[in-house]
Amino acid sequence: MANDQAKSAGPVAHEHPYPPTMTPYPQGFSATYPGYPVYIAQHPDANHAEGANGTAPAPPFMIPIAAAPGMLYPYPPGQPFPQFSQPAPPATNGQRPKRKQVKMACTNCANACKRCDEARPCERCVKYGIQESCIDGVRKERQKGIKRGPYKRKNKPAGGEGSFEATNGDSEWQGNGASSSNPTSSQAPTTVHAIPHYPPPAEGYFPYFFPPPGFIAPGHEGAPVPEGASSGTSQPPAMVQYYTMPPPGYFPYPPSGVFPPPQNGSQVPTIDPIDASRNSNQPAETATRRTGDAPTTGKKRSRAGKNTETKTKKAKAAVTVTSESSISGGTVGGNDRATDPGNNSPVDGNDA
DNA sequence: CAGGTCGGACTATCAACACC
C-alpha cells in the first residue's frame, strides 16, 4: 500500500506525509522520532466492558503518551491488533502484497542480496557486527539522451469500469479505522489507534519509532507484522510487551503505566514476536525463511548448481562501474562482502 | 541444520514521449 500510492500516484506529494518529519534525538542520539504526539486508545473502564448501569459502552478515548525519543510503542497488553482504515492487503485473490524496497540498501545487504532498512547501520549489519561497513552505495546515474521509439498509447479507459483500481477503499487514508471494512475480523474495530492523524504506513505496519542506536525494534526486517500474518491469516501475531530504555531526560515509561517499567532501570531485553515464536537466538532472517513463511509466488527456478558463472551478473556490474566511476572504490570500511570475506569483489562494496 | 550464495522476479525511478 505504501507503494501502491507511490505507484499509482507516482511521485506526487503525499497529502498525509508518511513517514512524518522526523526529529533528531537530543543529546547525541543519532536516530530520530516523530515530532507529533502519540496516542493510545484507552477504554473508559478497565475491562472494556459495557458502560455503567448497563448502558452502551462508552467509546474509547485517546490518551497522549509521551513520545519520548527512544520509546517504542507496541500494542498495549491485552489489546487487539490495531486496524487501520487501510487494512492489510486483503488476502483475497491470493495475491501477495507488493514488496517494499528501501531506497538504498547498504553495501553489505546489497552485496548479499538481503533485505536492508533505512537505518544505518542497518539491522542486518548490526546483527552481523559489521556496522562500520554499513554504508550506502553510490547510485549509478541513469543514462540520458537515449532515443526511444514512439510510445504506444494505452487506450484510455474512458471512465469505464476498472479504470481506477483504487475503488474498493484503498485509495485514501480515512482516519483512524472508523471505516474499517473488515467486518469479519473478530477484533473490535480499532481499539488501538496508533497515530491517529497520519495514514498508516505500509500495510500491516504498526507505526513505531526508531530506537536509539543499539536497540532492536520489535519487528524484524522493517516489518513489525510478519509477512505470513498479514497475508494469510486474519489473526495478527501476538505482540509482546516491549520497551526500550529511553534516552536520558525522558520518561522511563509512559506515565499512565501502560507499560511496565524497565527492569533494573536499564534496557529490557527486547522480544521479537517472530523470535519469540521460535525457540531462541536464531537469526531472524534465515529462521523466518526456513520456518516456512507463507508460500508466495511459488516461483521455481532451475539452478544449474554452483559454479563460477553464477557471478556473472554482479561481476558484470562491477566491471561497468569500475570502468566508469572508479570513485570510492572499496574505500570506506571497505569492500567487505559481509558474508564473503574472501571475495573482494568491488561489486557492492562500493559500486551500485 | 544453519547460514551463505545468487538467479531472477519484482519494484522504484525518471527521461523520453504524447497530449492538451
Next chain:
DNA sequence: GTGTTGATAGTCCGACCTGT
C-alpha cells in the same frame, strides 16, 4: 505544462549450496 510510457537501476525473495 502535465500526464504516460517504458527502460534502467536497484532491491531482495527464496531455491540452492556448503560447512559444521
